[in-house]
Amino acid sequence: MNTELLGIYLNDHLAGTTAISELARRVSRTHPELRLLADDLEADRKELLDFMREVGVEARPHKAAIGWLSEKAGRLKLNGRVLGRSPLSDVLELEGLRVGIEAKSALWRTLRKLQSFDEERLERLARRAAGQAELVDQYRVRLAPGSFNAPPISGVDVERTFTVAASPEGVVEYLRDFSRTEQWDPGTVSCRRLDNGPVEVGSRWHNVSSFLGRRTELVYELTRDEPGGLRFVGRNDTATATDDITITAGSTPGTTRIAYHAHLEFTGLAKLGAPVAKLALEKLGNDTEKSLIRVLGSVR
Numbered sequence: 001m002n003t004e005l006l007g008i009y010l011n012d013h014l015a016g017t018t019a020i021s022e023l024a025r026r027v028s029r030t031h032p033e034l035r036l037l038a039d040d041l042e043a044d045r046k047e048l049l050d051f052m053r054e055v056g057v058e059a060r061p062h063k064a065a066i067g068w069l070s071e072k073a074g075r076l077k078l079n080g081r082v083l084g085r086s087p088l089s090d091v092l093e094l095e096g097l098r099v100g101i102e103a104k105s106a107l108w109r110t111l112r113k114l115q116s117f118d119e120e121r122l123e124r125l126a127r128r129a130a131g132q133a134e135l136v137d138q139y140r141v142r143l144a145p146g147s148f149n150a151p152p153i154s155g156v157d158v159e160r161t162f163t164v165a166a167s168p169e170g171v172v173e174y175l176r177d178f179s180r181t182e183q184w185d186p187g188t189v190s191c192r193r194l195d196n197g198p199v200e201v202g203s204r205w206h207n208v209s210s211f212l213g214r215r216t217e218l219v220y221e222l223t224r225d226e227p228g229g230l231r232f233v234g235r236n237d238t239a240t241a242t243d244d245i246t247i248t249a250g251s252t253p254g255t256t257r258i259a260y261h262a263h264l265e266f267t268g269l270a271k272l273g274a275p276v277a278k279l280a281l282e283k284l285g286n287d288t289e290k291s292l293i294r295v296l297g298s299v300r
Contacts (some may be wrong), residue, residue: 001116007057013054013107017045020100027093029161032248032257037135040128044104047125050159052115071269091147094140098133105129155265157284163250163257165297168227174296176230178205178220184295186287189212194219195287201225207234212280228288240265259294260285 024038052059060204108126111117119207174180181188187209195203203222208215218234218241228248234241246259264281 001114003055003057006055006114009110009255010057011060014045014048014052014102016100016103017041017048020097020104021045023093023096023100024235029159030090031139032161032259033137034139037132040132041101044125044128048107051111055116082190088147090143091140094136094143096141098136101129101133101136102279105133152201156281157264158262158281159260160285161259162289163255164293164300165254165299166256167254167258168247168249171258171296172227172230174224175245176225177245178203178207178222178232181207184211184288184291186291187284189215191220195219199225211284218244238267240267251298256296260288260292275280 021038021042021044024034024041028035029039049059105126108122112119112122112126166174173286179191179193181191189208189210191205191207194206199222201222202223204221207218207220209218210216216236216239218236218239220232220234220241222230223233224231224244229244229246231245232243234243242263242265244261244263246261248257248259249255250257262281262285
């Protein structure tokens with residue numbers, strides 16, 4: 001067997017498996033239910049490294065780096081949005097995963113033909129690839145109609161997902177009173193309730209924030225109040241801010257996974273400031289995540 005050609009072939013596939021592993025990690029941040037798929041794809045990459053060691057093929061770091069960079073460059077694709085995620089992002093990312101899984105499946109079939117590797121192990125990996133492909137197809141087909149029927153939206157988006165050392169019930173109870181943003185939102189200067197009675201859908205707050213060096217006032221309303229999530233919508237003459245907070249039980253008892261999505265929509269001439277606002281909102285997202293972990297409890 002020509003080991004030089006085999007080395008080139010395996011290293012090329014190593015670059016590909018690195019790219020799809022990185023892509024799967026990114027997809028799983030938007031769709032947490034696909035985290036096991038991301039784990040499987042990373043395990044497949046390690047299986048390939050094992051095969052390479054068995055036949056004395058050295059992994060070439062620059063090839064793996066190309067795969068890593070390819071995935072990062074894929075984020076710059078034209079998907080109909082200059083800033084933030086496009087409704088097409090789900091479809092394009094899942095199609096990219098599907099192509100990558102098929103290439104990996106072809107790799108396992110090729111290695112079986114060479115008869116230099118463990119037959120049973122390759123058969124197991126081929127079956128796992130078939131299951132991965134089927135799972136990705138199911139998600140892709142399910143999400144496609146919503147992606148193409150999504151209404152046109154402009155503005156900027158920031159998403160953060162993290163885990164805190166508090167129960168889901170405690171997190172919901174704490175966050176649903178928006179006046180507490182003074183404690184966890186670094187941009188909030190003041191926030192006061194505008195109505196009385198129990199906090200419920202329709203409750204409103206007057207929020208004063210510092211953003212891009214200026215004070216901004218918005219009236220926020222609680223529009224979703226459920227055990228699994230909250231939504232606050234703030235409005236003024238130039239912008240609409242939507243904070244979606246999804247709350248699920250963490251992987252260990254007594255912890256909570258928080259998915260925080262902020263969307264800022266501008267009107268009129270204020271739209272011209274969207275690129276600058278995106279950068280400011282990204283930093284604010286990082287600071288907000290740190291503050292919420294500090295207030296609700298850090299997972300050790």
